[in-house]
Amino acid sequence: MASVSEMYDVGWEEMRDKLRKWREDNRRNSEQIVEVGEELISEHASKLGDDIWIIYEQVMIAALDCSRDDLALTCLQELRKQFPDSHRVKRLAGMRLEALERYEEANKHYDAILQDDPTNTAARKRKIAILKAQGKSTEAIRELNEYLEQFVGDQEAWHELSELYINEHDYGKAAFCLEELMMTNPHNHLYCEQYAEVKYTQGGLENMELSRKYFAQALRLNNRNMRALFGLYMSASHIASSPKVSAKVKKDNIKYAAWAATQINRAYKLAGRGTKETKYSVKAVEEMLESMQITMS
């Protein structure tokens, strides 16, 4: 079977740099990481210097994702030899047990770390991840809430909690988590847009109006966010067709929806330039927008 370097005509430095980029972007493209990383480790270990340890860690986690326990164990053993007392390596050992669904043993591992170092956030979060994997959503939510009382600035945790609430259909609490994230990241269009989606899902006129405002805000922060554009269109349309609104509110929302519709059509036409296939999408979108106009008036 051809090696990665043969197939893509790259040298070991490019492979190492690719792995670094994936680390920095926090990407979970585990199959690719395993492919590139395995070759790098087996053929070029001596050239990597101290980089090799972080690469072992990255490849090990990716290997767990791909059920490559053989590779994961190899990486783990090298790390253990080099860093025998490290909590960071112990956490990786715990993750391997999680991947093998040996949750009791994994929990013991993390408890041992926490005995030694009660402020170890990684171990606490892994324990919550185990609850999630076991389907114990209520406990996971409770533990995560407790964690956040102590570590109120942990954005990854707030986001995880919002997802857990969404899956439990507790949209009110999910919205609260997203509000925390928006406060600390006012320029992040993704949080605005997700908040708007949660408000939309909650339903009701007030939430729909909030939803429209936050879709609009997301668009102001990033005018290429298609979800925000569609969301603005849908929320404005819903408000305009509600029997409870005044004539002025109805008129305003028809205007917003019409503006969004034009932008959507424009975006599709731009995307469709030159390709035959996307003509289906352009037509479908036009039809969708037309049919909704009918229901609105």
Next chain:
Amino acid sequence: MPIQLTSQAYCKMLLHAAKYPNCAVNGLLVAEKTKDRKKDSEPVLCVDCLPLFHGTLALAPMLEVALTLVTPCLRSLSHLSCRPNQVAEKVAARISENFSDAAIVMIDNSRLTMSCFEPIVIIYDHHENKWKSRDVTLDSFEDWSEAQKITSALLEGRSYENLIDFDNHLDDLRNDWTNPMINKSVLDLC
């Protein structure tokens, strides 16, 4: 209401699940519009699968957009890859509003293998306000051995890397969520 899956429908469902092993995924199965079915016992043939989302499945707006885009031309059912939970039931209910029947087809992840030696879907029908699972036999497929062969080949060839769902489409409108290239691969293997 019995349903039958074509190789293309089954294959794309599995490719979607394989592409996002760490997320829940959902999508729509589409059947051809039939003018009239002679008997209720004649199976409805699901000819294609439109993968929708991966990750957070429980939010309404994008789902409404997808359903509205698809509704005018097709008669559809739905599929999801975890236990039929509230989301699945809500989607199916929404589909039922526009079409007479909806069913949920689910993939049993734990049985997903490269060789696809057995069908790994579970079909749920709506009876008296509850979703009941039904036995899946080889009759649930238009041609099981063909479906098995094609799905296995595409999984091994990692075609799922090129599968586009509605989420990918929203990230970049040029991504075509009807997946013409994969449809062509399926046809080529038939």
